[in-house]
Amino acid sequence: MSGIPPRLLGVLGLLLAFLLVAPAVLGKYGLSVLILVLYFAYVGQAWNIMMGFAGQLSLGHALYAGLGGYVAAGLFFHYGLGPWAGVFAAVVAASLAGAIVGYLGFRFSLAGVYFALLTIAFSEFTRLAFDHWSWAGGSGGLFLKVDGSTSLLNLRGGPVLFYYVILALAVGALILSRVLLESRLGRYWLAIREDAEAAQAVGVPVLRCKMIAVVISAALTSLAGVWNAFYYNNLFPETAFSMGRSIEITLAPIIGGLGTLFGPFIGAIVLTGLGEVFTDVGEYLGIPGIKQIFYGLALLAIVMYRPAGVWPWLAGRIGLK
Amino acid sequence: MTQDFLLSFAQAITKGLLTGMVYGLMALGLSVIFGVMRVVNFAHGELMVVGMYLAWAAFEYFQISPLLSLPVIAVLFFGLGYALQRGLIQPFIGRPEHQQFLLLLGVALVLVNACLAIVGPDSRGVQLEAQFESYELGPLVFDAVRLHAAIAAIVIAAVLWLFFTRTRTGKAIRAAADNHMGALVVGLDVRRLYAVTFGVGAACVGAAGALMITIIPVTPFLAAEYTLLAFVIVIVGGLGSMTGALMGGLLIGVSEAVAGLLADPSLKSMFSFGLLIAVLLLRPQGLFGPKSSS
Numbered sequence: 001m002s003g004i005p006p007r008l009l010g011v012l013g014l015l016l017a018f019l020l021v022a023p024a025v026l027g028k029y030g031l032s033v034l035i036l037v038l039y040f041a042y043v044g045q046a047w048n049i050m051m052g053f054a055g056q057l058s059l060g061h062a063l064y065a066g067l068g069g070y071v072a073a074g075l076f077f078h079y080g081l082g083p084w085a086g087v088f089a090a091v092v093a094a095s096l097a098g099a100i101v102g103y104l105g106f107r108f109s110l111a112g113v114y115f116a117l118l119t120i121a122f123s124e125f126t127r128l129a130f131d132h133w134s135w136a137g138g139s140g141g142l143f144l145k146v147d148g149s150t151s152l153l154n155l156r157g158g159p160v161l162f163y164y165v166i167l168a169l170a171v172g173a174l175i176l177s178r179v180l181l182e183s184r185l186g187r188y189w190l191a192i193r194e195d196a197e198a199a200q201a202v203g204v205p206v207l208r209c210k211m212i213a214v215v216i217s218a219a220l221t222s223l224a225g226v227w228n229a230f231y232y233n234n235l236f237p238e239t240a241f242s243m244g245r246s247i248e249i250t251l252a253p254i255i256g257g258l259g260t261l262f263g264p265f266i267g268a269i270v271l272t273g274l275g276e277v278f279t280d281v282g283e284y285l286g287i288p289g290i291k292q293i294f295y296g297l298a299l300l301a302i303v304m305y306r307p308a309g310v311w312p313w314l315a316g317r318i319g320l321k
Numbered sequence: 322m323t324q325d326f327l328l329s330f331a332q333a334i335t336k337g338l339l340t341g342m343v344y345g346l347m348a349l350g351l352s353v354i355f356g357v358m359r360v361v362n363f364a365h366g367e368l369m370v371v372g373m374y375l376a377w378a379a380f381e382y383f384q385i386s387p388l389l390s391l392p393v394i395a396v397l398f399f400g401l402g403y404a405l406q407r408g409l410i411q412p413f414i415g416r417p418e419h420q421q422f423l424l425l426l427g428v429a430l431v432l433v434n435a436c437l438a439i440v441g442p443d444s445r446g447v448q449l450e451a452q453f454e455s456y457e458l459g460p461l462v463f464d465a466v467r468l469h470a471a472i473a474a475i476v477i478a479a480v481l482w483l484f485f486t487r488t489r490t491g492k493a494i495r496a497a498a499d500n501h502m503g504a505l506v507v508g509l510d511v512r513r514l515y516a517v518t519f520g521v522g523a524a525c526v527g528a529a530g531a532l533m534i535t536i537i538p539v540t541p542f543l544a545a546e547y548t549l550l551a552f553v554i555v556i557v558g559g560l561g562s563m564t565g566a567l568m569g570g571l572l573i574g575v576s577e578a579v580a581g582l583l584a585d586p587s588l589k590s591m592f593s594f595g596l597l598i599a600v601l602l603l604r605p606q607g608l609f610g611p612k613s614s615s
Binding site: 051057059104108110112113114116117118120121122124125128129131132139243244247250251254255258287288289290291292293295296297298299300302303304307 | 409594
């Protein structure tokens with residue numbers, strides 16, 4: 001807690017109090033929107049560790065979310081193994097995938113766009129493999145039984161259950177990010193992000209630090225995948241490993257403020273809010289694609305006028321810096 | 322039996338080579354833009370799809386064959402690319418990659434969904450007499466449309482090569498790509514050259530779109546696929562290399578056709594992405610790129 005301005009601490013406390021009682025206050029629709037915000041804040045936070053802190057651009061994070069979801073859902077579907085146990089297998093699978101992608105990319109010193117393309121390639125490759133893998137349901141998808149029961153043990157239940165799970169994840173990821181950033185490892189990451197060669201020269205173990213960033217990021221992302229699989233009860237390679245899913249994961253932190261602690265959360269609020277408004281506008285106008293046009297224009301406007309993200313600007317404006 | 326197989330194999334390769342030329346032209350646009358400005362055009366497939374729609378509309382409403390509307394589309398796309406670079410992208414040159422990525426993602430979303438809003442999600446194609454014609458060379462059959470498209474793509478690539486090697490502007494663009502600071506020092510208007518480059522890159526992909534519509538019908542959903550395909554081709558061929566983009570296009574065209582013949586057609590992209598991973602790791606400068614990247 002040290003080093004956080006008391007005013008910010010106060011705002012966070014109020015926000016957390018609101019989020020804790022939100023299901024009692026908000027209607028069904030409000031809760032579903034809040035769930036989306038927290039989901040994007042959480043995966044954004046996970047992605048931010050790799051890109052925002054360690055400076056490694058991944059455009060293939062759907063790989064880790066998809067693997068996590070498929071492993072946990074597959075174990076539950078085939079062997080009735082509950083997600084609280086399956087999640088360990090999911091984390092192991094995603095961490096391993098992250099380690100492989102990271103090791104190959106870093107070992108062969110791919111940087112920037114080239115590394116990003118490598119992450120895309122692995123994600124797409126896995127998507128096509130899952131299309132043909134019958135254990136995982138192939139391209140027809142994997143469906144979890146919905147029997148209306150509520151069981152925390154098997155993560156079966158209504159939106160409120162999933163709301164609290166994703167809230168816990170989002171808060172946990174925020175705290176973890178803060179702890180990491182304040183640690184020696186976090187400082188190493190920032191050094192690597194700013195200038196990897198200089199960091200190497202002064203003795204930062206660059207390869208090891210990058211590997212840790214990828215593995216932590218992949219592991220956290222896989223938890224979101226597990227959550228996603230049990231919340232929506234279905235998985236298709238076409239969506240779970242899609243480029244669109246990967247892009248979606250990157251947006252909240254970039255829009256909110258790359259490398260900042262609250263960027264992913266602010267970005268998730270902005271994006272989900274815009275998405276909901278544009279969906280309404282699109283339905284009102286009745287033109288297909290109009291929602292995405294507005295969304296694209298909003299992205300353009302934000303990156304042109306707030307290229308460093310919304311949070312650093314907002315924090316300055318409301319005196320929370 | 323083996324004779325039949327060999328023939329259909331040769332047939333698949335021919336088909337792949339012809340389609341691959343159009344792929345190559347598409348990827349050429351991406352490669353030129355990256356080679357000069359170090360900007361990755363994440364809206365490339367979207368531009369391709371817009372080109373396909375324009376050629377389709379010219380045929381549907383004015384009965385102009387895509388091969389004839391191609392020059393007009395190329396000029397329009399040059400203007401579009403020029404304006405995009407001037408108005409949107411220029412301030413982002415040299416900025417962090419994720420900002421360029423977000424900017425072009427916004428452009429891509431607007432372009433592809435404008436197509437969706439105007440034309441709708443159904444696939445649109447052109448009906449040409451040439452689609453039923455073919456040329457025969459010994460036992461091999463060449464689809465007329467594919468052959469025409471491939472020849473047109475070669476001609477355009479040749480024109481581009483002449484532009485970059487023989488004209489003052491082309492040489493100046495290459496100079497600016499080789500040494501940005503040096504180009505500024507000798508007084509080249511680098512901003513204008515960049516806008517011309519983006520225009521040329523867009524013209525390539527617009528022309529490729531006009532050719533592609535004669536081969537397959539267009540839907541908005543092709544856009545993302547083409548963006549990825551263009552990435553695969555330029556990386557495999559060598560990002561920033563003109564010959565690399567064309568050779569990469571041929572390689573991917575052939576591999577797709579052969580994979581479609583030998584295995585499940587959906588496996589064809591798996592091969593492409595496998596190849597992409599192998600090239601990125603073992604030869605990041607591309608199969609046809611310069612010997613050393615450093």
